[in-house]
Amino acid sequence: MEVHHHPQIEKKNFKEYFLEFIMIFLAVTMGFFAESIQEHFNNKEVEKRNIESLVKCLASDTAQLQHVIKANLKVVSHLDSLVSMRKADLSITENKRTFLTHAVVGFSEDWYFNTNDAALQQLKSSGTLRLIHKQNVVDSIYKYELLNKAIVAQQNDSYWLFHDAFEDFKKAVGLFFYADTSVMKYSFGYDNSGVQFKNIDDISINKDKDIVNILFGDAATMAGPQGAYIQLMQGQLAYGKNLIAFLKKEYRLQN
Secondary structure: OOOOOOOOOOOOOOHHHHHHHHHHHHHHHHHHHHHHHHHHHHHHHHHHHHHHOOOOOOOOHHHHHHHHHHHHHEEEHHHHHHHOOOOOOOOHHHHHHHHHHHHHHHHHHHOOOOOOHHHHHHHHHHHHHHHOOOOHOOOOOHHHHHHHHHHHHHHHHHHHHHHHHHHHHHHHHHHHOOOOOOEEEOOOOOOOOOEEEHHHHOEEEEEOOHHHHHHHHHHHHHHHHHHHHHHHHHHHHHHHHHHHHHHHHHHHHOO
């Protein structure tokens, strides 16, 4: 009968066990730190890409604001000029032409700013806004969003005044000439709006002076809120440009 002998297992002393423990602990700890460092660099890269996207949206906003401000300044100028004609004799052809020019632009053109907030909404919905570790950056972004909300609130007030004024304009002047190029040619744009009347006599103005006078009141009423709207946009334009410069400096972005 064959007898099997159990192999002799060499016993380790405390020092060897302790060294093994230290080696395992160091390996796990170094792995944890390496993973944390890698995650940190990944988050920094994501943060920078998000800021780059945000800067592009801000640049889009500032470009749009410049156009919309210019367009609204033009509209307000026509409204003010219209108010100054409240005592003019509209039976005189030249006065009628001037009146209609100011009225067409003042009561037909409504230009509004629509912020490009795609990057900010993406930051919020994805939860990556938390990766922005600089509180002054977060505060600046939220301030920009708050200013946009103020613009929208003022915009709503301006819209309802514009809507009511256009209804009054329809009552005071027949609007068929908008579609009849033989009577009027009208170019509509941010920078250039042109009104050219070919047959001014074909356009009739309501003989009820009270109805026509309402338009002068509308023009005066609209000019104030439109002016406030312009001021808010001008403030946002300046803030947006400063915010772009600030973010580029903080994150060392290329111009």
